Amino acid sequence: MAYVKPGVEVTQTQVRVSPSLISPDLGTVLVGKAFFxxxxxxxxxxxxxxxxxxxxxxxxxxxxxxxxxxxxxxxxxxxxxxxxxxxxxxxxxxxxxxxxxxxxxxxxxxxxxxxxxxxxxxxxxxxxxxxxRTDLDPFLTMSTLTDIEEKVGSTISYNPLGVALHKAMLNTAGYVFASPTQEDTPVETSNEFTSADVAFDTLKTKEIYAMVPLTTTDATISAFKTHAITYSEPEEKRERMVVAAPSIPWKDTGGSPTSADLADTAVTAGAIKEAAYNQQERRLVYVFPDTMFVTETRHVSTLTDTYRDAVQGVTGIPFYLGENKTVTVSGTKYSYKKGDVLTSTVLSNIATDNTFLIVNSPVPGYIGAAAIGGMISGYPPETPFTNLAITGVSRLKYSMDKFTESDLNTMAEGGNYLLIQTSETAPIYCRHQLTTDMTSVERRELSILKTLDFVAKFMRNGLSGYIGRYNISPQFMKLLTMTIQAQILYLVKNGHVNDIKILSIAQAEEAADTIEVSLNVLVKYPVNYIKIDLQF
Structure with a gap:
């Protein structure tokens, strides 16, 4: 043995690990038509x-x-x-x-x-x-409201992707993605798109989470559901979900299709319940109602003669507001009552005094879905959305103004995410944060889905760096265990879950190059009910 001078020898041995804890973002992408x-x-x-x-x-x-x-x-x-x-x-x-x-x-x-x-x-x-627009990039990132104007265009309601992004950004503290659709469907027919093939081809390689299709077409929404289920499979490694807003299936007393004015609300509520119940998919959220209003400035020429009953209020034009009114426009008196048709001649006269009006414009329910998408990307995943207000939508139509409390309960039983408003000036909020899978509390609560998907992405991000760089050995198994323990500590300390228990970490018997980890996640349950027993 070689001689060594007397002294103190220090050896450094790693017995614990502080892994890189990469917190994932549950990014939201809005898919729809963009107009210049x-x-x-x-x-x-x-x-x-x-x-x-x-x-x-x-x-x-x-x-x-x-x-x-x-x-x-x-x-x-x-x-x-x-x-x-x-x-x-x-x-x-x-x-x-x-x-x-x-x-x-x-x-x-x-x-x-x-x-x-x-x-x-x-x-x-x-x-x-x-x-x-057919010239836009198929995948865009919005970090500020200004980005929307610069990358997509106006945020007026007749630019569906622009206004939806605006409402999403108002409800998030982060960023929102956009995927402008590019299809051959005639632009004249609708603000909505029917084919998402180009969007899916783009999104399949992107790290996104909540998808909001700006359409009410059942077949297109179903295609998004299939995409979310497929890419949430373990082999695809991209957990996803869909926030959609289908149309209300108005029914008469006999169950036949009819208009909103002639519909039986109880029968219609049953149809809404059935539509969601038939989906029974926790990765799909159905948002109702299908009509709401946003406040914006519109040129008078964009308000047609039929723009009356849907209008809930216009600043500075009192005859829109109900009651019998007499107004003077350019020296001429006009008498109106709520519901009167405004002719093109009258609109021209109005424009002499006021060319741009502040109005509540009707928009489809997917604008509310976009706001919810913004919340998903902006709030911690464990945050429940029940009774949490959304921003950017001024009023609802066909919610509490149309359906009774019993009707709303019927809809909720099927798994519908209902937005409600107690009065025309009250905040708009979620009645219950439901997915379309009502088979258990764990599968129906949106916050639990978000939490589990967040945990899955977080664990994958933290452990993927070990793949292919180490051999399976007692030392590595110890290192892996310490890494998982550190991840669990992070998730618990940051309030994402109550606890995660390690059930087992072992080399698979049938696949020698595979380590199987079993964890029991104790998620946070929302406070949905408080029952008080008064004794006297």
Whole structure:
């Protein structure tokens, strides 16, 4: 043995491990149509109207974008003398014809609007329209509200993806993903998409969690459910879920389809219950009602003659608010009562005094689903959403204003995530955070699903670094055990779970290169009921 000078020798031996604890994000992605929106006044056209037919190209139209011709509206601003600067809203099909790339304004409009003198003396032209975007990246990240405007476009309600992202961002402290759909479905027919194949091809490689399809089509929602189930399988390693908002299946007393006005609410509630019960899938959340309102500023030309009963209030236009009203517009008195039709002529007169109105615009229920998606990505996974208010939606329709408490209970029995509002000015909140699987408390509560998926992602992130770099040995089994114990301590200390007990860690008998770990997770249960017994 070689001689060593007397002294103190120190050996460092690792007996514990502090693994890299990577906390996963339960990111939400919204899938839907994005439109480029050009409002009247956004662009100064050099063309002017002089009484002859003129074709004017749309300003700012993105390459490949498909113009929604029914959305096009045109203003002329001109006149002389007392009419100088008067704004005239032209009628589509009568005064102008919208095309794919330009608008054709008819000749002789001075005689159509004789009250505006000098309209044909070089009136300025303003055009508003929307066009389906086909030029956007298939996967986008929104970190701020400004990102929405810059990457997707306007957050007005006739840009479904834009307004949905806006509501999602209002309900999260983090970020939200977007997947603009690209399909051949005619843009004229709907704000909704029907094919998600392109989105699925993109999302299959992305680390996302909650998917919110901006559609009410049952077949499309079902496709998202199948995608979530498939990619939540252990071999795919991408736990996912769907927050969807199908349409209300209105039924009459005999169970036949009918309109909301003629529906039997009890029978309809039963149909809503059955639709959710038939899904029986904890990775699918059905959000109701299917109609709600958002407050926004709209150009008067975007409000059609049929825009009346659905309108719940308009700032500055008192005859929308109910009761009999008399208003003076440009020196002329008009009498209205709640429910009266507003003609194009009246709308033109209103515009003389107020071109842009603050209104409550009706939107589909998937806008509420988008808000819930934002909450999923923004709150800790164990947070229950029952009685938790959402932001960005002003009013609900076909909730407590239509259905009784008994009806709502019936819907909930099937597994429906109901949004309710006790009055028109009250906050909107979740009645009970249910998935469509009501077979047990553990499977019906959304917060428990989120927690278990969070734990799965967290454990996988922390342990994946050991794969292929170590041999199975007593030393490694000790290292693995300490790593899992550290992960458990993190999850408990941060309040995600009450406890996790290690049941076993062992090398698999039938697969020598596999270690099997069995854990018992003690999740946090929401306080759903408090029962008080008063004795006297």
């Amino acid at each position: 929106v050009e409002e009247v006044g956004d662009y100064s056209y050099t063309d002017v109207y002089s009484g002859v037919q003129i074709d004017v190209d749309y300003a700012g139209l993105p390459s490949g974008a498909e113009v929604h011709t029914a959305s096009v509206y045109v203003d002329l601003i001109g006149g002389t003398g007392a009419s100088a600067g008067t704004r005239v809203h032209l009628e589509s099909g009568t005064d102008f014809t919208p095309g794919a790339t330009s608008v054709q304004i008819n000749a002789g409009l001075g005689s159509t609007y004789p009250e505006v003198t000098g309209l044909e003396n070089g009136a300025a032209i303003e055009i508003g329209y929307r066009a389906l």
